[in-house]
Amino acid sequence: MEYKVICKPSYSLLELKLKDGEEVLAEAGAMVYMKNVELKTEVKGGIFGGLKRALLGGETFFINRFVARGEGLLGLAPRYNGDIIRIPINGRLFAQSGAFLASTPDIEIDTKWGGTKTFFAGEGLFLLKLEGNGDVFLASFGGIEELEVDGSLIVDTGHIVAFEDGLEFDVRRVGGLKETLLSGEGLVAEFRGRGKVWIQTRSVGEYIGWISSLLPKRD
Numbered sequence: 001m002e003y004k005v006i007c008k009p010s011y012s013l014l015e016l017k018l019k020d021g022e023e024v025l026a027e028a029g030a031m032v033y034m035k036n037v038e039l040k041t042e043v044k045g046g047i048f049g050g051l052k053r054a055l056l057g058g059e060t061f062f063i064n065r066f067v068a069r070g071e072g073l074l075g076l077a078p079r080y081n082g083d084i085i086r087i088p089i090n091g092r093l094f095a096q097s098g099a100f101l102a103s104t105p106d107i108e109i110d111t112k113w114g115g116t117k118t119f120f121a122g123e124g125l126f127l128l129k130l131e132g133n134g135d136v137f138l139a140s141f142g143g144i145e146e147l148e149v150d151g152s153l154i155v156d157t158g159h160i161v162a163f164e165d166g167l168e169f170d171v172r173r174v175g176g177l178k179e180t181l182l183s184g185e186g187l188v189a190e191f192r193g194r195g196k197v198w199i200q201t202r203s204v205g206e207y208i209g210w211i212s213s214l215l216p217k218r219d
Contacts, residue, residue, distance in 0.1 A: 001016060001017070001018055001019070001022055001024070001104070001135075002016070002017040003015065003016050003017070003086060003137075005083075005084045005085075005086075008083060008084075008143075009082070009083040009142070009143035009144070009201075010081055010082070010083075010143075011081055012077070012078075012082065012083050012084040012139070013032060013075055013076070013077045013084070014075070014076045014077070014084050014101065014102065014137055015073070015074070015075050015076075016072075016073070016074045016075075016076070016102075017071070017072070017073060018037065018066075018068035018071075018072035018073070018074060019068060019071070019072075020068055020069065020070050020071065020072075021067070021068060022067075022068045022072070023065060023066065023067050023068075023104075023105045024065075024066045024074060024102055024103070024104065024105070025063055025064070025065055025066075025102060025103050025104070025105055025107070025109075026063070026064050026066065026076050026101065026102040026103075027063065027064070027100060027101060027102070028041070028062045028063070028064055029079070030064070030076040030077060030078065030079075030101060030102065031064065031066070031074070031075070031076060032075040032076060032077050033073070033074075033075040034066065034072070034073065034074045034075065035072065035073040035074075036068060036069050036070040036071060036072045036073065037066050037067065037068055037069065037072040037073070037074050038066070038067045038068075038069050039064060039065075039066055040064070040065040040066075040067065041062050041063075041064050041065070042062065042063055042064075042065060063109075065105070076101060076102050076137075078101055078139035080139075080141050080204075081141065082139055082140045082141040082142050082143070082144075082200070082202075083139065083140055083142065083143045083144040083200070084101060084137055084138070084139050084144075085137070085138055085140075085144045085146075085161075085198065086135055086136070086137050087135070087136050087137075087138060087162065087198070088134075088135055089107060089130060089131070089132060089133065089134060089135070089136055090133050091131070091133075091165060092129065092130070092131045092165035093129075093130045093131075093136065093162055093163075093164060093165060094127045094128065094129060094130070094162060094163055094164075094165065095127065095128040095130060095138055095161060095162035096127065096128070096140075096160055096161055096162065097127070097128060099128060099138045099139060099140060099161055099162060100128055100130070100136070100138060100139075101137045101138060101139040102136075102137040103130070103134060103135060103136040103137065104134035104135050104136075105134075106132045106133060106134045107130055107131070107132040107134045107135075107136055108129075108130070108131045108132050109128065109129075109130060110128075110129045110131070111127070111128060111129065138161060138162055138198070140161045140200035141200055141202050141203075141204045141207070142200040142201040142202025142203075143200070143201040143202075144161055144198055144199070144200055144201075145198070145199055145201065146196055146197075146198050147196070147197045147198070147199060148195075148196060149167060149191045149192075149193060149194060149195050149196070149197055150194050151192070151194075152190060152191065152192050153190070153191045153197060154188050154189070154190050154191075155188060155189050155191065155197060155199055156187075156188055156189075156203070157171060157187045157188060157189050158203035158204070158205050158206065159199045159200050159201070159202075159203055160189060160197070160198075160199060160200075161198040161199060161200050162197070162198045163191065163195065163196065163197045163198070164195035164196050164197075165195075166193060166194075166195050167191045167192065167193045167194075167195040167197070168191070168192045168193055169189050169190060169191045169192065170189070170190050171187055171188070171189050171190075172187065172188065172190065173187060173188075
């Protein structure tokens with residue numbers, strides 16, 4: 001399977017070239033165009049699995065399976081402005097709710113309860129658990145950058161896209177009470193160990209707050 005991401009990073013679109021019989025899973029509504037590709041809509045993991053993804057993981061209830069019939073061409077795009085990145089998985093990866101765009105068919109998509117420490121700004125108490133051996137394509141608001149953790153790394157919780165299994169993390173205030181209230185930074189996640197973290201260059205929550213500040217106030 002060949003792929004390329006065009007119109008990076010603000011309005012990214014994923015284009016896949018598929019050989020005959022190759023399959024791709026994608027969230028419902030992501031298809032922009034296709035050629036020589038058959039669409040099959042299913043509930044991956046059954047009704048309960050679909051409900052977990054939709055209600056807890058921020059994903060769509062249905063999953064679309066695209067199967068090439070000959071030399072196939074498929075264009076996919078997320079629901080919002082932003083970037084798309086391919087991450088090869090051989091094991092497990094955790095991602096923020098709503099980040100999944102597409103994957104090869106041997107990737108299992110589930111939700112993980114992470115306790116109160118995963119109460120990220122805008123992400124909630126659940127993370128997506130992506131497991132298997134294959135490729136996953138994640139989307140975010142803003143550009144996506146990969147960071148290496150070797151020891152520790154602090155990331156604003158509103159900018160986390162995904163991180164590798166094996167990294168430990170805690171969510172805490174960025175400083176004392178004054179810094180938390182006045183710095184505009186809010187909560188941060190401190191990752192420890194060795195592995196990769198993917199961050200988004202823009203925060204949905206901060207962007208919504210900025211838009212709201214420009215709206216006319218009612219008397």
